[in-house]
Amino acid sequence: MHGDHPFSEPDPDAxxxxxxxxxxxxxxxxxxxxxxxxxxxMRRIALAxxxxxxxxxxxxxxxxxxxxxxxAQAHGDAPGDFVAMVDAEVAHAVEAGYINNRxxxxxxVSAQRGRGASARHIAGRLRARGVVDDDIDAALAADERDxxxxxxxxxxxxxxxxxxxxxxxxxxxxxxxxxxxxxxxxRLAASIIDRAPDDELGEEPGDGADG
Numbered sequence: 543m544h545g546d547h548p549f550s551e552p553d554p555d556a557x558x559x560x561x562x563x564x565x566x567x568x569x570x571x572x573x574x575x576x577x578x579x580x581x582x583x584m585r586r587i588a589l590a591x592x593x594x595x596x597x598x599x600x601x602x603x604x605x606x607x608x609x610x611x612x613x614a615q616a617h618g619d620a621p622g623d624f625v626a627m628v629d630a631e632v633a634h635a636v637e638a639g640y641i642n643n644r645x646x647x648x649x650x651v652s653a654q655r656g657r658g659a660s661a662r663h664i665a666g667r668l669r670a671r672g673v674v675d676d677d678i679d680a681a682l683a684a685d686e687r688d689x690x691x692x693x694x695x696x697x698x699x700x701x702x703x704x705x706x707x708x709x710x711x712x713x714x715x716x717x718x719x720x721x722x723x724x725x726x727x728x729r730l731a732a733s734i735i736d737r738a739p740d741d742e743l744g745e746e747p748g749d750g751a752d753g
Contacts, residue, residue: 579613581627588631592640596649599641600672603632643673647681655687658696660725693726693734703735 577583587609591597597605610624635641647668654664661682668678697703702717703710714735721731 576609576613576616578617579610579619579624579627581630584610584624584627584631585634588635592635596646597641598643598646598668598671598673599632599636602635602641603628606631644677644680646671647673647677648684651681651685655685655692656695658692658694658699658724660689660692660696662725666725689726690730690734693721693724693730696721696724696726697734704737704739 584606588602588606591602591605606628607621607624610628611621613619614621614624632641650668651664654667664682665675665678668681669675697717698705700720701707702720703714706713706717717735718728718731721734722728726734
């Protein structure tokens with residue numbers, strides 16, 4: 543997710559108070575206290591979130607459950623009482639097309655490849671967000687960029703190997719290790735780091751599976 547959390551909810555009574563000193567902490571606490579959760583309130587939270595963020599179904603569900611749990615704890619309710627409400631909101635978002643894991647995966651692949659992320663790194667991030675392998679594989683296949691291109695971009699962004707202006711030889715092993723940690727195979731990492739600055743980028747040696 544990007545940016546600050548969009549759901550700070552000042553309490554009008556606290557804001558209108560003119561107290562100073564020790565009352566300031568009390569006002570701050572009151573401003574942060576969540577309102578009681580209702581279906582209408584959850585819908586407004588959901589729409590505000592989706593208007594600002596792109597999320598997988600799992601991320602969206604987790605966000606709603608966190609908000610419901612905070613409200614339940616503040617008002618003496620049981621968090622479990624809101625599971626059905628959260629499920630209904632998630633189902634509505636999926637049915638309306640606000641949440642789509644395949645589209646989310648494609649957008650994430652596009653953004654991450656542009657920053658030089660490996661297929662392995664991207665897949666791990668997407669799995670952690672509840673995206674299934676079929677959607678991940680389809681998103682990676684739909685993107686024209688492959689691991690050699692991504693590794694080159696990563697090296698360029700980090701000023702590794704042929705993009706160094708000094709100490710290239712002494713930092714060679716560190717640069718290769720940096721690419722390997724980023725999810726690229728050792729063979730690909732070494733080929734990127736060891737190439738001459740004016741060489742064309744070639745294909746990864748072998749199948750790229752060894753690390």
